Amino acid sequence: TLIALLAGDGIGPEVTAQARRVLEALAPDLVFEEGAVGGAAYRTQGHPLPPETLALAKRSDAVLFGAVGDPAFDALERAMRPEQAILGLRKGLGLFANLRPAKLFAGLEDASALKPEIARKIDLVIVRELTGDVYFGDKGRGLTRTGLREGHDLMRYDEVEVARIARVGFETARTRRHKLLSVDKANVLETSQLWRDVVNEVARDFPDVALSHMYVDNAAMQLVRDPGQFDTIVTGNLFGDILSDQASMCAGSIGMLPSAALGSSAQGMYEPIHGSAPDIAGQGKANPCAAILSAAMMLRHSLDRADVADRIETAVAAAILAGARTADLGGSMSTDAMGDAIMAQLG
Amino acid sequence: TLIALLAGDGIGPEVTAQARRVLEALAPDLVFEEGAVGGAAYRTQGHPLPPETLALAKRSDAVLFGAVGDPAFDALERAMRPEQAILGLRKGLGLFANLRPAKLFAGLEDASALKPEIARKIDLVIVRELTGDVYFGDKGRGLTRTGLREGHDLMRYDEVEVARIARVGFETARTRRHKLLSVDKANVLETSQLWRDVVNEVARDFPDVALSHMYVDNAAMQLVRDPGQFDTIVTGNLFGDILSDQASMCAGSIGMLPSAALGSSAQGMYEPIHGSAPDIAGQGKANPCAAILSAAMMLRHSLDRADVADRIETAVAAAILAGARTADLGGSMSTDAMGDAIMAQLG
Ligand SMILES: CC(C)[C@H](C(=O)O)[C@@H](O)C(=O)O
Ligand SMILES: CC(C)[C@H](C(=O)O)[C@@H](O)C(=O)O
Numbered sequence: 001t002l003i004a005l006l007a008g009d010g011i012g013p014e015v016t017a018q019a020r021r022v023l024e025a026l027a028p029d030l031v032f033e034e035g036a037v038g039g040a041a042y043r044t045q046g047h048p049l050p051p052e053t054l055a056l057a058k059r060s061d062a063v064l065f066g067a068v069g070d071p072a073f074d075a076l077e078r079a080m081r082p083e084q085a086i087l088g089l090r091k092g093l094g095l096f097a098n099l100r101p102a103k104l105f106a107g108l109e110d111a112s113a114l115k116p117e118i119a120r121k122i123d124l125v126i127v128r129e130l131t132g133d134v135y136f137g138d139k140g141r142g143l144t145r146t147g148l149r150e151g152h153d154l155m156r157y158d159e160v161e162v163a164r165i166a167r168v169g170f171e172t173a174r175t176r177r178h179k180l181l182s183v184d185k186a187n188v189l190e191t192s193q194l195w196r197d198v199v200n201e202v203a204r205d206f207p208d209v210a211l212s213h214m215y216v217d218n219a220a221m222q223l224v225r226d227p228g229q230f231d232t233i234v235t236g237n238l239f240g241d242i243l244s245d246q247a248s249m250c251a252g253s254i255g256m257l258p259s260a261a262l263g264s265s266a267q268g269m270y271e272p273i274h275g276s277a278p279d280i281a282g283q284g285k286a287n288p289c290a291a292i293l294s295a296a297m298m299l300r301h302s303l304d305r306a307d308v309a310d311r312i313e314t315a316v317a318a319a320i321l322a323g324a325r326t327a328d329l330g331g332s333m334s335t336d337a338m339g340d341a342i343m344a345q346l347g
Numbered sequence: 348t349l350i351a352l353l354a355g356d357g358i359g360p361e362v363t364a365q366a367r368r369v370l371e372a373l374a375p376d377l378v379f380e381e382g383a384v385g386g387a388a389y390r391t392q393g394h395p396l397p398p399e400t401l402a403l404a405k406r407s408d409a410v411l412f413g414a415v416g417d418p419a420f421d422a423l424e425r426a427m428r429p430e431q432a433i434l435g436l437r438k439g440l441g442l443f444a445n446l447r448p449a450k451l452f453a454g455l456e457d458a459s460a461l462k463p464e465i466a467r468k469i470d471l472v473i474v475r476e477l478t479g480d481v482y483f484g485d486k487g488r489g490l491t492r493t494g495l496r497e498g499h500d501l502m503r504y505d506e507v508e509v510a511r512i513a514r515v516g517f518e519t520a521r522t523r524r525h526k527l528l529s530v531d532k533a534n535v536l537e538t539s540q541l542w543r544d545v546v547n548e549v550a551r552d553f554p555d556v557a558l559s560h561m562y563v564d565n566a567a568m569q570l571v572r573d574p575g576q577f578d579t580i581v582t583g584n585l586f587g588d589i590l591s592d593q594a595s596m597c598a599g600s601i602g603m604l605p606s607a608a609l610g611s612s613a614q615g616m617y618e619p620i621h622g623s624a625p626d627i628a629g630q631g632k633a634n635p636c637a638a639i640l641s642a643a644m645m646l647r648h649s650l651d652r653a654d655v656a657d658r659i660e661t662a663v664a665a666a667i668l669a670g671a672r673t674a675d676l677g678g679s680m681s682t683d684a685m686g687d688a689i690m691a692q693l694g
Contacts, residue, residue, distance in 0.1 A: 153503075
């Protein structure tokens with residue numbers, strides 16, 4: 001079983017090292033092969049996603065991804081920026097569904113800006129479409145007929161793209177509380193009206209799931225007012241980008257939350273939702289929990305080892321409950337020490 | 348001085364009645380003329396924004412708007428839905444700048460989902476572009492070459508559209524803490540890169556304002572984590588729609604917050620940020636504060652009567668501090684009684 005380990009920039013290498021350590025202990029048959037990605041790859045190979053990295057990802061069973069982003073490259077044209085590697089991998093591997101669970105870890109009530117009684121009720125997953133929308137539509141800069149500079153990006157979906165992510169939404173809801181909320185902006189966007197129509201059509205195959213719809217502005221409001229009302233949320237690439245980051249922060253713990261990018265095969269890409277955090281990179285104080293929990297998602301979704309995934313998730317929760325805290329959680333543990341604390345809980 | 352009073356649907360008539368009452372007491376020279384809008388107008392005239400309503404709005408000095416939206420018309424095609432009236436008025440009157448202040452009213456700490464010490468620090472204004480972006484670009488439904496249904500909406504800005512809203516952002520920041528944050532998604536969108544370039548260019552005319560940039564996903568996160576860090580935020584139509592609703596809810600009081608839509612003349616449109624709330628319409632329990640505060644914004648921005656605006660804002664804050672509460676704020680006062688409480692504070 002081949003794992004492509006793409007550690008990337010900033011704290012990426014530090015946090016994925018801990019995830020690898022946990023995996024090596026619990027799944028010794030995994031073979032890791034490292035690939036260069038992001039600013040680190042641009043530095044050595046002149047491209048944020050070198051062909052050999054994409055090839056490695058393609059032949060792997062799963063990709064364990066750290067983080068990309070490096071302020072040194074902020075002035076580069078868009079196509080050469082470190083973050084483009086993520087988009088290239090999603091598209092290149094056909095990973096159209098992003099699963100982002102958000103819940104408050106017991107003991108981390110202080111970390112959320114929300115009142116504890118509200119934050120404690122958060123237990124939701126956002127199913128975000130990843131390979132369409134305004135991210136991948138025709139885009140460019142140009143001049144208007146009167147010579148003004150303009151910029152444009154086409155927001156666009158077709159029914160096949162919507163139906164396949166809707167199915168992931170319904171399937172996910174089925175493993176949870178059988179409630180699916182689809183988020184769009186159908187009062188303004190034609191793309192959203194197609195989205196809503198197709199989601200309603202797919203719903204016929206899932207009579208056991210209660211489907212509802214909400215406008216994105218209202219969803220952003222409700223995620224603050226009463227996040228406990230949500231179970232599974234399915235939405236497009238752009239709205240999902242915004243809402244999933246918002247939901248993670250409601251749960252208080254950007255350093256704690258993993259994500260999975262899935263396609264139509266078992267292959268997937270797994271990454272913490274946090275970024276490369278250049279301000280604390282190399283200092284050994286990053287929180288490795290999100291990377292370790294991403295490894296757990298990988299075991300569950302790509303490697304069919306839900307039992308091992310459960311063990312890891314339980315160990316992380318137990319370590320937190322026992323008081324293990326990196327700096328982002330108000331503590332002073334190093335990245336290594338947090339890894340130790342989790343390993344200790346694994347027994 | 349002519350005020351076009353467009354009360355609209357649901358609780359719109361109830362809350363604007365209280366705003367009118369306050370205005371009649373403090374600015375007796377104002378002349379009100381009512382116009383039909385939204386579902387109410389569709390019912391009687393077959394269009395959510397009848398030509399005579401648009402004409403009335405055009406010849407008025409300012410528009411005081413209630414709310415539109417009526418579930419009875421949810422199945423209508425987009426162009427005939429009540430909400431289209433808002434878009435038609437913004438475009439028809441050239442109102443390209445939406446000002447949405449958000450702050451927590453003293454005494455309403457319980458209403459916010461955020462911890463009181465975090466919510467209390469909220470004092471920001473979102474300057475949202477209103478007449479461009481994916482709202483007004485070329486849009487439609489169609490078939491792909493292989494016969495699949497598709498939907499598309501073009502996101503688009505030109506430099507003139509960006510520069511004029513950027514100026515409103517800088518001017519607004521100047522009346523506050525001289526800090527402007529521009530929000531975009533320049534790591535993915537060409538539209539955002541033009542946006543960022545132009546905002547940076549306009550910044551040269553405002554050396555006294557500290558400009559920074561943030562991606563929209565991060566902004567949605569930071570608005571929950573630490574909203575006190577923000578002063579003035581300028582952003583496009585779509586991101587502004589989402590972030591302004593989110594910010595309002597962080598401040599805890601969707602029933603308390605007003606908004607202004609402005610163009611290049613003194614004329615403007617003023618409306619509560621809440622919607623038509625069909626579930627409580629006609630029951631006399633809606634909170635009129637947002638409508639009354641919208642009237643205050645009208646006095647300040649369109650009618651050059653900042654002194655009267657100040658009096659109204661002070662009276663609303665005092666009534667809240669004295670314990671006046673409608674149902675949305677956890678109390679039991681009627682719409683009328685809340686109006687009385689504010690009138691009493693006006694002395
Ligand atoms: C880095 C960026 C292109 C990316 C996105 O917008 O998808 C990131 O924000 C994410 O959510 O994974
Ligand atoms: C009703 C809708 C078209 C409108 C918008 O999206 O602009 C509303 O949400 C708003 O923010 O005023």
